[in-house]
Amino acid sequence: MKVAIASDHGGINIRKEIISLMEELKIDFINLGCECETSVDYPDYAIPVAEKVANGEVERGILICGTGIGMSIAANKVQGVRCALVHDMFSARATREHNDSNILAMGERVIGPGLARSIAQVWLTTPFDGGRHEIRVNKISSYETENVQVSL
Numbered sequence: 001m002k003v004a005i006a007s008d009h010g011g012i013n014i015r016k017e018i019i020s021l022m023e024e025l026k027i028d029f030i031n032l033g034c035e036c037e038t039s040v041d042y043p044d045y046a047i048p049v050a051e052k053v054a055n056g057e058v059e060r061g062i063l064i065c066g067t068g069i070g071m072s073i074a075a076n077k078v079q080g081v082r083c084a085l086v087h088d089m090f091s092a093r094a095t096r097e098h099n100d101s102n103i104l105a106m107g108e109r110v111i112g113p114g115l116a117r118s119i120a121q122v123w124l125t126t127p128f129d130g131g132r133h134e135i136r137v138n139k140i141s142s143y144e145t146e147n148v149q150v151s152l
């Protein structure tokens, strides 16, 4: 598996922590920055990572900003991306098993590097359950790609 990782200025420390985790796990990754101490704009990092996931250049993405919210909103605008904003261990596993999330977003002003590392490890190593969850994920994809309407 290949992973693209990026952060804005608000997520540099967690990005370093997750890079060291991926090195330990021998996961191939591309580090897209930022190499900044000054303020940058999170969409400039979220969208390139999301596009690499969407076009198959990498299988997964990890995005970190101050809250994780801006990164997740921006990444989810790219067709084919299922970005999950996660700050707890239960959701880290559940979003892989149930949503087949392909990008993980976290906020460095919300959680510390230790929890972020544990979340990323579970998220990187948990497979999708498929079955009924695949039917649900496919409904999102059909709406996104073919405008197949979902109504009650």
Ligand code: RB5
Pocket: 008, 010, 011, 042, 065, 066, 067, 068, 069, 070, 071
């Ligand atoms: C940057 O100040 C901050 O807005 C950004 O890191 C992120 O939290 C946005 O959602």
